[in-house]
Amino acid sequence: MNFQDIPPVDNDKHLLDVAFGAGREKAQKVRLKRQKKRSAPLTEARLLEVERIRALSILEKRLMKLTESFPHVSQLPPFYQALMRCFLDVQEFKKTLGAAAWCARRIAAFRQQYERKARGARSVQEARTHRTECYGRISSAVKQIGPELIALERSRRVLRSFPDVQEMFTACIAGFPNVGKSTLLAKLSGARPKIAAYAFTTTTLNLGYITDGYPQVQLIDTPGTLNRFEKMNDVEKQAHLAMEHLAQCMVFVLDLTEPYPLTQQMELLERVRALGKPVLLYLSKADLLQPAVLQAALSRHACLTSADELRRALLEQRKLFKANAA
Ligand SMILES: Nc1nc2c(ncn2[C@@H]2O[C@H](COP(=O)(O)OP(=O)(O)O)[C@@H](O)[C@H]2O)c(=O)[nH]1
């Protein structure tokens, strides 16, 4: 799902500038065109004002396009619905979209009504009055949804921050900060996430794909330690929702070289297990461990130490999942 392409939402002032600009342009064109074959002044005035009114249909088009560019919450996959509920006021969001659609319909109604009036005007002045009245009413309808347009632009920015995930077999990579999750993602998938020698706050979820001709396993680098949801930062919340709604399988990265005590890492592992999905254990930084320490760890925990082994294990998990689903 990709929310990056939702175009920016114009504010009311900009929308009106565009529409009135279109009206002026249209007026100029009509005047030029009619220079040669001029009819009676009233006929000319009716024609001109009708065209100027009709030019405002650009507002309807823009507003309809705007509402169509946003997703329908109920049609989204569960992960995105959960993200929406977490990061947006969904009721409010729906209301703002409704307001934009309402405004488009109202403009269409005014426009049609005043086109008719201008066409039937009995004087040049009357034709002009219908047009200015129409412009006034449409302008206040647009101004009325000014706050909603601002809210929609805010929502668009929130949606943009959502990761672009595919609906496919997915494994989330969990573990304490700095244990080597992003490094592992890079090794497994060729993705190029940011890798730092210090624990840093990731600003987006890192994604990668294990491919075998075509993408087979979606990998998500999921930072955070699964403590209380309210205390998580935005990316940790996204990560948590990904584990809940997307992951069919978890990879837990264990790091025996890190200052995080093993007991804490084991507690996190238990929280990951509590998600109720298969968990593959991966021991990172095996190259830094004394052979004896490595041997002891391997005899205690059933863990993998190479990315190749883990890749095979993940493809196996995918096969099992598909077989069970069939
Ligand atoms: N020697 C060694 N260093 C590693 C390994 N995996 C990660 N690192 C280093 O550990 C640090 C943290 O890695 P990173 O992948 O950013 O950890 P993350 O915070 O869990 O995503 C970086 O300096 C990596 O280069 C490994 O297998 N061996």
Ligand SMILES: [Mg+2]
């Ligand atoms: Mg990382």
